Amino acid sequence: MRPCPRPLDPIDAEAVAAGAEPLVAPDAASHARECPGCQAMIVAARAVSEALEGLSEASEPLLLEGAGPAAGPAIGLAERVTRLRSFSWRERRTYALWNAPVLLNAGVALSGLALLTLPALTASEQVSLGAAAAAPILALARSAVRWTADLLRLAPTALEALSEGMRQDGTLGIVALLLLPPLSLGLARVVARARR
Protein backbone atom coordinates (compact mmCIF):
# COMPACT_ATOMS: atom_id res chain seq x y z
CA MET A 1 0.00 0.00 0.00
CA ARG A 2 1.35 3.42 -0.98
CA PRO A 3 1.85 5.76 2.03
CA CYS A 4 -0.62 8.63 2.04
CA PRO A 5 0.97 12.08 1.64
CA ARG A 6 -1.80 13.62 3.75
CA PRO A 7 -2.68 11.04 6.45
CA LEU A 8 -5.90 11.53 8.38
CA ASP A 9 -5.73 12.88 11.88
CA PRO A 10 -6.77 10.06 14.29
CA ILE A 11 -9.54 12.24 15.65
CA ASP A 12 -10.95 12.70 12.14
CA ALA A 13 -10.75 8.94 11.58
CA GLU A 14 -12.71 8.44 14.81
CA ALA A 15 -15.25 11.09 13.79
CA VAL A 16 -15.82 9.66 10.30
CA ALA A 17 -16.10 6.14 11.76
CA ALA A 18 -18.79 7.37 14.15
CA GLY A 19 -20.57 9.31 11.38
CA ALA A 20 -19.71 12.67 12.92
CA GLU A 21 -18.30 15.80 11.29
CA PRO A 22 -14.48 15.65 11.00
CA LEU A 23 -12.73 18.36 12.98
CA VAL A 24 -9.27 18.85 11.53
CA ALA A 25 -9.84 18.22 7.80
CA PRO A 26 -13.40 18.90 6.57
CA ASP A 27 -12.80 16.72 3.48
CA ALA A 28 -11.64 13.72 5.54
CA ALA A 29 -14.50 11.45 4.42
CA SER A 30 -14.07 12.14 0.70
CA HIS A 31 -10.28 11.88 0.99
CA ALA A 32 -10.58 8.48 2.72
CA ARG A 33 -12.75 7.15 -0.10
CA GLU A 34 -9.85 7.65 -2.49
CA CYS A 35 -7.00 6.75 -0.13
CA PRO A 36 -6.73 3.09 0.98
CA GLY A 37 -4.39 3.95 3.88
CA CYS A 38 -6.78 6.46 5.40
CA GLN A 39 -9.73 4.15 4.69
CA ALA A 40 -7.90 1.52 6.76
CA MET A 41 -7.60 3.99 9.65
CA ILE A 42 -11.37 4.56 9.60
CA VAL A 43 -12.06 0.81 9.47
CA ALA A 44 -9.73 0.31 12.45
CA ALA A 45 -11.46 3.08 14.44
CA ARG A 46 -14.87 1.55 13.65
CA ALA A 47 -13.61 -1.89 14.69
CA VAL A 48 -12.48 -0.59 18.10
CA SER A 49 -15.84 1.05 18.64
CA GLU A 50 -17.73 -2.11 17.61
CA ALA A 51 -15.52 -4.27 19.84
CA LEU A 52 -16.35 -2.09 22.81
CA GLU A 53 -20.05 -2.17 21.93
CA GLY A 54 -19.78 -5.96 21.72
CA LEU A 55 -18.44 -6.05 25.26
CA SER A 56 -21.40 -3.96 26.38
CA GLU A 57 -23.91 -6.26 24.73
CA ALA A 58 -22.23 -9.32 26.25
CA SER A 59 -22.69 -7.86 29.72
CA GLU A 60 -26.39 -7.08 29.29
CA PRO A 61 -27.70 -10.62 29.96
CA LEU A 62 -25.63 -10.70 33.14
CA LEU A 63 -27.21 -7.48 34.28
CA LEU A 64 -30.69 -8.78 33.51
CA GLU A 65 -30.02 -11.88 35.61
CA GLY A 66 -29.31 -9.62 38.57
CA ALA A 67 -25.55 -10.05 38.55
CA GLY A 68 -25.13 -6.34 39.30
CA PRO A 69 -23.21 -3.69 37.44
CA ALA A 70 -19.84 -4.81 38.82
CA ALA A 71 -20.09 -8.24 37.14
CA GLY A 72 -19.20 -7.02 33.64
CA PRO A 73 -18.60 -3.95 31.57
CA ALA A 74 -21.34 -1.35 31.85
CA ILE A 75 -23.92 -0.69 29.16
CA GLY A 76 -22.75 1.97 26.70
CA LEU A 77 -19.12 1.13 27.32
CA ALA A 78 -17.93 2.41 23.94
CA GLU A 79 -19.52 5.79 24.58
CA ARG A 80 -18.03 5.99 28.07
CA VAL A 81 -14.56 4.96 26.91
CA THR A 82 -14.65 7.55 24.14
CA ARG A 83 -16.04 10.18 26.47
CA LEU A 84 -13.44 9.62 29.14
CA ARG A 85 -10.38 8.94 27.05
CA SER A 86 -7.42 11.25 27.38
CA PHE A 87 -6.18 13.54 24.63
CA SER A 88 -3.52 12.14 22.37
CA TRP A 89 -0.19 13.90 21.93
CA ARG A 90 -1.37 15.06 18.52
CA GLU A 91 -4.72 16.34 19.77
CA ARG A 92 -2.95 18.43 22.37
CA ARG A 93 -1.01 20.14 19.60
CA THR A 94 -3.84 20.56 17.09
CA TYR A 95 -4.74 24.24 17.36
CA ALA A 96 -8.04 23.67 15.51
CA LEU A 97 -9.31 21.89 18.62
CA TRP A 98 -8.29 24.64 21.00
CA ASN A 99 -8.95 27.82 19.06
CA ALA A 100 -12.41 28.50 20.59
CA PRO A 101 -11.28 28.70 24.24
CA VAL A 102 -7.98 30.38 23.33
CA LEU A 103 -9.76 33.11 21.36
CA LEU A 104 -12.38 33.52 24.08
CA ASN A 105 -9.65 33.83 26.70
CA ALA A 106 -7.82 36.46 24.67
CA GLY A 107 -11.08 38.33 24.08
CA VAL A 108 -12.04 38.37 27.77
CA ALA A 109 -8.55 39.45 28.87
CA LEU A 110 -8.37 42.22 26.26
CA SER A 111 -11.87 43.45 27.17
CA GLY A 112 -10.79 43.62 30.82
CA LEU A 113 -7.67 45.57 29.95
CA ALA A 114 -9.70 47.89 27.71
CA LEU A 115 -12.08 48.62 30.59
CA LEU A 116 -9.14 49.37 32.88
CA THR A 117 -7.62 51.65 30.25
CA LEU A 118 -10.82 53.59 29.59
CA PRO A 119 -10.61 56.04 32.55
CA ALA A 120 -6.93 56.69 31.85
CA LEU A 121 -7.61 57.42 28.18
CA THR A 122 -10.31 59.93 29.05
CA ALA A 123 -8.24 61.62 31.80
CA SER A 124 -7.37 65.23 31.08
CA GLU A 125 -3.82 64.94 32.44
CA GLN A 126 -2.67 62.21 30.05
CA VAL A 127 0.75 62.67 28.41
CA SER A 128 0.16 60.56 25.32
CA LEU A 129 -2.29 57.93 24.16
CA GLY A 130 0.29 55.13 24.39
CA ALA A 131 1.40 56.10 27.88
CA ALA A 132 -2.20 56.42 29.01
CA ALA A 133 -3.01 52.97 27.65
CA ALA A 134 0.07 51.37 29.20
CA ALA A 135 -0.40 52.92 32.65
CA PRO A 136 -3.29 50.69 33.82
CA ILE A 137 -1.57 47.54 32.58
CA LEU A 138 1.63 48.40 34.44
CA ALA A 139 -0.37 49.40 37.51
CA LEU A 140 -2.22 46.08 37.40
CA ALA A 141 1.04 44.13 37.17
CA ARG A 142 2.59 46.15 40.02
CA SER A 143 -0.50 45.78 42.22
CA ALA A 144 -0.62 42.02 41.60
CA VAL A 145 3.05 41.73 42.63
CA ARG A 146 2.45 43.91 45.70
CA TRP A 147 -0.67 41.95 46.63
CA THR A 148 1.24 38.65 46.48
CA ALA A 149 4.27 40.03 48.33
CA ASP A 150 2.09 41.57 51.06
CA LEU A 151 0.11 38.38 51.45
CA LEU A 152 3.23 36.23 51.77
CA ARG A 153 4.88 38.67 54.17
CA LEU A 154 1.87 39.24 56.39
CA ALA A 155 0.28 35.79 56.30
CA PRO A 156 2.36 34.23 59.13
CA THR A 157 1.74 37.16 61.51
CA ALA A 158 -1.92 37.40 60.57
CA LEU A 159 -2.54 33.67 60.98
CA GLU A 160 -0.73 33.62 64.29
CA ALA A 161 -2.87 36.56 65.40
CA LEU A 162 -6.03 34.77 64.25
CA SER A 163 -4.97 31.67 66.14
CA GLU A 164 -4.28 33.74 69.26
CA GLY A 165 -7.67 35.40 68.99
CA MET A 166 -9.58 32.18 68.44
CA ARG A 167 -7.81 30.38 71.27
CA GLN A 168 -9.00 33.10 73.63
CA ASP A 169 -12.57 32.14 72.84
CA GLY A 170 -12.64 28.38 73.31
CA THR A 171 -16.35 28.05 72.52
CA LEU A 172 -15.69 28.50 68.79
CA GLY A 173 -13.28 25.57 68.81
CA ILE A 174 -15.52 23.35 70.92
CA VAL A 175 -18.53 24.01 68.66
CA ALA A 176 -16.39 23.28 65.58
CA LEU A 177 -15.09 20.12 67.19
CA LEU A 178 -18.57 18.87 68.05
CA LEU A 179 -19.89 19.54 64.55
CA LEU A 180 -16.89 18.05 62.76
CA PRO A 181 -17.58 14.29 63.28
CA PRO A 182 -21.23 14.30 62.08
CA LEU A 183 -20.39 16.48 59.10
CA SER A 184 -17.39 14.42 58.04
CA LEU A 185 -19.42 11.23 58.45
CA GLY A 186 -22.17 12.69 56.30
CA LEU A 187 -19.63 13.71 53.66
CA ALA A 188 -18.10 10.22 53.70
CA ARG A 189 -21.54 8.68 53.15
CA VAL A 190 -22.42 11.01 50.29
CA VAL A 191 -19.09 10.32 48.56
CA ALA A 192 -19.43 6.57 49.09
CA ARG A 193 -23.00 6.57 47.68
CA ALA A 194 -21.91 8.49 44.61
CA ARG A 195 -19.05 6.07 43.90
CA ARG A 196 -21.17 2.92 44.21
Added chain:
Amino acid sequence: MRPVRLLDFTFLGFLFLAFHVTATPALAAPGSITSVRRDVVVSQDLPGRVVAVLADVRIAGRVSGDVIVWGGNVSFAPGGAVAGDLVVFGGNVELPEGRTVPPVEGRVSTPGSLLHLYLSEMRRAPWEESAFGGSVLSGLHLIALAAWLAVALALLWFFSSPLSRAAMLAGEDWSGSLLAGALGVLTLFLAAGAALSLLPAPLGIPIALASAAVAVVAKVFGMAALFLLLGQKLVKSVAPARRPAALAAGFAVLGGISLLPFVGALVWSVASIVAVGVAFVSRFGTPRYRLAI
Protein backbone atom coordinates in the same frame (compact mmCIF):
# COMPACT_ATOMS: atom_id res chain seq x y z
CA MET B 1 -1.57 0.94 51.88
CA ARG B 2 -5.04 1.91 53.13
CA PRO B 3 -6.12 5.27 51.72
CA VAL B 4 -6.92 8.05 54.16
CA ARG B 5 -10.68 8.07 54.60
CA LEU B 6 -12.95 10.90 55.53
CA LEU B 7 -13.96 8.97 58.61
CA ASP B 8 -10.50 9.64 59.94
CA PHE B 9 -11.70 13.16 60.73
CA THR B 10 -13.39 11.61 63.76
CA PHE B 11 -10.06 10.49 65.11
CA LEU B 12 -8.61 13.89 64.33
CA GLY B 13 -11.40 15.34 66.44
CA PHE B 14 -10.31 13.33 69.44
CA LEU B 15 -6.75 14.48 68.81
CA PHE B 16 -7.95 18.10 68.90
CA LEU B 17 -9.68 17.44 72.18
CA ALA B 18 -6.61 15.81 73.67
CA PHE B 19 -4.48 18.77 72.65
CA HIS B 20 -7.07 21.18 73.98
CA VAL B 21 -6.89 19.57 77.38
CA THR B 22 -3.12 19.75 77.48
CA ALA B 23 -2.52 23.00 75.60
CA THR B 24 -1.82 26.12 77.60
CA PRO B 25 -4.39 28.86 77.12
CA ALA B 26 -3.43 31.64 74.74
CA LEU B 27 -2.56 34.82 76.48
CA ALA B 28 -2.13 38.18 74.83
CA ALA B 29 1.30 39.76 75.28
CA PRO B 30 1.45 42.46 77.98
CA GLY B 31 0.20 45.76 76.65
CA SER B 32 -1.63 44.08 73.79
CA ILE B 33 -5.34 43.62 73.15
CA THR B 34 -6.89 40.48 71.69
CA SER B 35 -10.61 40.38 71.15
CA VAL B 36 -13.11 38.01 69.56
CA ARG B 37 -16.60 39.22 68.63
CA ARG B 38 -16.20 42.31 70.82
CA ASP B 39 -15.41 45.72 69.34
CA VAL B 40 -12.20 47.36 70.51
CA VAL B 41 -11.66 51.04 71.23
CA VAL B 42 -8.06 52.14 71.78
CA SER B 43 -8.53 55.38 73.66
CA GLN B 44 -4.96 55.82 74.94
CA ASP B 45 -1.45 54.87 73.85
CA LEU B 46 -0.86 51.12 73.68
CA PRO B 47 2.65 49.61 73.85
CA GLY B 48 1.65 46.26 72.22
CA ARG B 49 -0.51 45.19 69.30
CA VAL B 50 -4.23 44.86 68.65
CA VAL B 51 -5.78 41.64 67.32
CA ALA B 52 -9.51 41.52 66.62
CA VAL B 53 -11.53 38.65 65.16
CA LEU B 54 -15.08 39.34 63.92
CA ALA B 55 -14.94 42.76 65.59
CA ASP B 56 -14.42 46.40 64.64
CA VAL B 57 -11.50 48.46 65.97
CA ARG B 58 -11.49 52.20 66.63
CA ILE B 59 -8.10 53.80 67.19
CA ALA B 60 -7.97 57.04 69.13
CA GLY B 61 -4.45 56.63 70.60
CA ARG B 62 -1.05 55.49 69.37
CA VAL B 63 -0.59 51.73 68.93
CA SER B 64 3.12 50.80 69.00
CA GLY B 65 2.67 47.35 67.42
CA ASP B 66 0.61 45.94 64.56
CA VAL B 67 -3.15 46.13 64.23
CA ILE B 68 -4.56 42.91 62.72
CA VAL B 69 -8.28 42.57 62.12
CA TRP B 70 -10.11 39.53 60.69
CA GLY B 71 -13.67 40.20 59.59
CA GLY B 72 -14.06 43.74 60.89
CA ASN B 73 -13.49 47.41 60.08
CA VAL B 74 -10.84 49.79 61.39
CA SER B 75 -11.56 53.46 61.97
CA PHE B 76 -9.25 56.25 63.14
CA ALA B 77 -10.19 59.08 65.45
CA PRO B 78 -8.14 62.30 65.39
CA GLY B 79 -4.86 61.51 67.20
CA GLY B 80 -5.08 57.81 66.45
CA ALA B 81 -1.96 56.23 64.86
CA VAL B 82 -0.31 52.87 64.28
CA ALA B 83 3.48 52.44 64.46
CA GLY B 84 3.46 48.91 63.02
CA ASP B 85 1.52 47.35 60.13
CA LEU B 86 -2.22 47.62 59.66
CA VAL B 87 -3.73 44.40 58.25
CA VAL B 88 -7.45 44.09 57.61
CA PHE B 89 -8.91 40.86 56.19
CA GLY B 90 -12.49 41.21 55.01
CA GLY B 91 -13.06 44.77 56.19
CA ASN B 92 -12.46 48.45 55.45
CA VAL B 93 -10.24 51.20 56.76
CA GLU B 94 -11.98 54.47 57.59
CA LEU B 95 -9.84 57.58 57.91
CA PRO B 96 -10.41 60.60 60.14
CA GLU B 97 -11.89 63.62 58.45
CA GLY B 98 -9.46 65.73 56.49
CA ARG B 99 -6.87 62.95 56.08
CA THR B 100 -6.08 61.30 52.78
CA VAL B 101 -3.48 58.82 54.03
CA PRO B 102 -3.95 56.49 57.01
CA PRO B 103 -1.78 57.44 60.02
CA VAL B 104 0.22 54.21 59.81
CA GLU B 105 4.02 54.07 59.88
CA GLY B 106 4.23 50.48 58.57
CA ARG B 107 2.33 48.90 55.70
CA VAL B 108 -1.40 49.14 55.19
CA SER B 109 -2.75 45.97 53.69
CA THR B 110 -6.18 44.70 52.90
CA PRO B 111 -5.21 41.38 51.31
CA GLY B 112 -8.78 40.56 50.41
CA SER B 113 -8.96 43.28 47.80
CA LEU B 114 -6.76 43.88 44.80
CA LEU B 115 -8.77 46.96 43.87
CA HIS B 116 -7.31 49.20 46.58
CA LEU B 117 -3.77 48.29 45.60
CA TYR B 118 -4.57 48.93 41.96
CA LEU B 119 -6.05 52.32 42.78
CA SER B 120 -3.03 53.28 44.84
CA GLU B 121 -0.75 52.20 41.98
CA MET B 122 -2.81 54.43 39.69
CA ARG B 123 -2.20 57.23 42.23
CA ARG B 124 -5.88 57.24 43.12
CA ALA B 125 -7.08 56.92 46.67
CA PRO B 126 -9.67 54.23 47.43
CA TRP B 127 -12.32 56.85 48.11
CA GLU B 128 -11.95 57.94 44.47
CA GLU B 129 -13.25 54.54 43.46
CA SER B 130 -16.60 56.05 42.50
CA ALA B 131 -14.87 58.53 40.19
CA PHE B 132 -13.67 55.63 38.08
CA GLY B 133 -17.21 54.40 37.64
CA GLY B 134 -17.78 50.70 37.25
CA SER B 135 -15.21 50.26 34.51
CA VAL B 136 -12.25 49.48 36.80
CA LEU B 137 -14.23 46.93 38.76
CA SER B 138 -15.60 45.36 35.58
CA GLY B 139 -12.12 45.32 34.06
CA LEU B 140 -10.62 43.55 37.07
CA HIS B 141 -13.56 41.14 37.04
CA LEU B 142 -12.98 40.28 33.37
CA ILE B 143 -9.25 39.78 33.94
CA ALA B 144 -10.03 37.46 36.86
CA LEU B 145 -12.42 35.54 34.59
CA ALA B 146 -9.71 35.28 31.92
CA ALA B 147 -7.41 33.81 34.58
CA TRP B 148 -10.13 31.29 35.46
CA LEU B 149 -10.46 30.20 31.84
CA ALA B 150 -6.69 29.94 31.45
CA VAL B 151 -6.45 27.68 34.51
CA ALA B 152 -9.40 25.56 33.33
CA LEU B 153 -7.78 25.19 29.91
CA ALA B 154 -4.50 24.14 31.47
CA LEU B 155 -6.35 21.53 33.54
CA LEU B 156 -8.11 20.22 30.43
CA TRP B 157 -4.80 20.08 28.57
CA PHE B 158 -3.01 18.08 31.26
CA PHE B 159 -5.88 16.19 32.95
CA SER B 160 -8.51 15.79 30.25
CA SER B 161 -9.58 12.31 31.33
CA PRO B 162 -10.01 13.04 35.09
CA LEU B 163 -11.82 16.26 34.25
CA SER B 164 -14.19 14.45 31.86
CA ARG B 165 -14.85 11.77 34.47
CA ALA B 166 -15.64 14.41 37.11
CA ALA B 167 -17.98 16.19 34.68
CA MET B 168 -19.75 12.93 33.85
CA LEU B 169 -20.26 12.04 37.52
CA ALA B 170 -21.56 15.53 38.26
CA GLY B 171 -24.02 15.24 35.39
CA GLU B 172 -25.30 11.94 36.75
CA ASP B 173 -25.86 13.25 40.30
CA TRP B 174 -26.31 17.01 40.66
CA SER B 175 -27.93 16.86 44.08
CA GLY B 176 -25.19 14.59 45.41
CA SER B 177 -22.53 17.03 44.23
CA LEU B 178 -24.32 19.96 45.85
CA LEU B 179 -24.72 18.08 49.13
CA ALA B 180 -21.11 16.87 49.07
CA GLY B 181 -19.99 20.42 48.31
CA ALA B 182 -21.91 21.94 51.21
CA LEU B 183 -20.69 19.25 53.60
CA GLY B 184 -17.14 19.45 52.26
CA VAL B 185 -16.88 23.23 52.61
CA LEU B 186 -18.32 23.11 56.13
CA THR B 187 -16.05 20.25 57.14
CA LEU B 188 -12.92 21.99 55.90
CA PHE B 189 -13.97 25.28 57.47
CA LEU B 190 -14.67 23.65 60.82
CA ALA B 191 -11.45 21.63 60.67
CA ALA B 192 -9.50 24.85 60.14
CA GLY B 193 -11.46 26.64 62.87
CA ALA B 194 -11.01 23.81 65.35
CA ALA B 195 -7.30 23.55 64.58
CA LEU B 196 -6.76 27.28 65.07
CA SER B 197 -8.87 27.42 68.23
CA LEU B 198 -7.75 24.31 70.02
CA LEU B 199 -4.24 23.51 68.90
CA PRO B 200 -1.01 25.39 69.59
CA ALA B 201 -0.21 27.81 66.76
CA PRO B 202 2.74 25.80 65.32
CA LEU B 203 0.38 22.86 64.79
CA GLY B 204 -2.92 24.62 64.18
CA ILE B 205 -1.71 27.01 61.47
CA PRO B 206 -0.33 24.30 59.12
CA ILE B 207 -3.55 22.30 59.51
CA ALA B 208 -5.66 25.37 58.75
CA LEU B 209 -3.49 26.17 55.73
CA ALA B 210 -3.77 22.58 54.51
CA SER B 211 -7.58 22.74 54.82
CA ALA B 212 -7.63 25.99 52.86
CA ALA B 213 -5.35 24.53 50.20
CA VAL B 214 -7.60 21.46 49.79
CA ALA B 215 -10.63 23.74 49.45
CA VAL B 216 -8.93 25.92 46.82
CA VAL B 217 -7.65 22.97 44.77
CA ALA B 218 -11.09 21.29 44.94
CA LYS B 219 -12.83 24.47 43.85
CA VAL B 220 -10.48 25.08 40.91
CA PHE B 221 -10.72 21.48 39.66
CA GLY B 222 -14.48 21.35 40.22
CA MET B 223 -15.13 24.65 38.44
CA ALA B 224 -13.24 23.40 35.39
CA ALA B 225 -15.34 20.21 35.45
CA LEU B 226 -18.51 22.32 35.77
CA PHE B 227 -17.53 24.49 32.79
CA LEU B 228 -16.99 21.30 30.79
CA LEU B 229 -20.26 19.68 31.85
CA LEU B 230 -22.31 22.80 31.17
CA GLY B 231 -20.62 23.21 27.79
CA GLN B 232 -21.16 19.58 26.83
CA LYS B 233 -24.86 20.05 27.47
CA LEU B 234 -24.86 23.24 25.38
CA VAL B 235 -22.94 21.85 22.40
CA LYS B 236 -24.80 18.54 22.81
CA SER B 237 -21.63 16.50 22.42
CA VAL B 238 -19.35 14.63 24.79
CA ALA B 239 -16.80 13.77 22.09
CA PRO B 240 -13.19 14.37 23.11
CA ALA B 241 -12.65 16.62 20.10
CA ARG B 242 -15.41 18.93 21.29
CA ARG B 243 -14.12 19.21 24.87
CA PRO B 244 -12.20 22.50 24.46
CA ALA B 245 -15.16 24.12 22.69
CA ALA B 246 -17.50 22.76 25.36
CA LEU B 247 -15.27 24.17 28.10
CA ALA B 248 -15.35 27.58 26.40
CA ALA B 249 -19.15 27.45 26.03
CA GLY B 250 -19.69 26.46 29.66
CA PHE B 251 -17.29 29.13 30.86
CA ALA B 252 -19.00 31.76 28.69
CA VAL B 253 -22.36 31.00 30.32
CA LEU B 254 -21.18 30.86 33.95
CA GLY B 255 -18.72 33.72 33.53
CA GLY B 256 -21.37 35.82 31.81
CA ILE B 257 -23.85 35.22 34.62
CA SER B 258 -21.19 36.12 37.19
CA LEU B 259 -21.03 39.63 35.70
CA LEU B 260 -24.66 40.31 36.62
CA PRO B 261 -25.13 42.27 39.83
CA PHE B 262 -26.30 40.23 42.89
CA VAL B 263 -27.50 37.24 40.83
CA GLY B 264 -23.99 36.73 39.45
CA ALA B 265 -22.36 36.54 42.87
CA LEU B 266 -25.09 34.20 44.09
CA VAL B 267 -24.83 31.85 41.11
CA TRP B 268 -21.01 31.83 41.27
CA SER B 269 -21.11 31.03 44.99
CA VAL B 270 -23.51 28.12 44.47
CA ALA B 271 -21.35 26.92 41.56
CA SER B 272 -18.30 27.07 43.83
CA ILE B 273 -19.99 24.86 46.41
CA VAL B 274 -21.08 22.40 43.72
CA ALA B 275 -17.53 22.50 42.32
CA VAL B 276 -16.03 21.42 45.64
CA GLY B 277 -18.62 18.63 45.75
CA VAL B 278 -17.79 17.53 42.20
CA ALA B 279 -14.11 17.27 43.11
CA PHE B 280 -14.83 15.27 46.28
CA VAL B 281 -17.48 12.98 44.78
CA SER B 282 -15.29 12.13 41.80
CA ARG B 283 -12.15 12.05 43.97
CA PHE B 284 -10.59 14.48 41.55
CA GLY B 285 -11.60 12.33 38.60
CA THR B 286 -9.73 9.20 39.60
CA PRO B 287 -11.13 6.04 37.96
CA ARG B 288 -13.48 3.86 39.98
CA TYR B 289 -11.66 0.68 38.96
CA ARG B 290 -8.10 0.19 37.84
CA LEU B 291 -7.13 -2.59 35.46
CA ALA B 292 -3.77 -4.28 35.86
CA ILE B 293 -2.57 -5.25 32.39
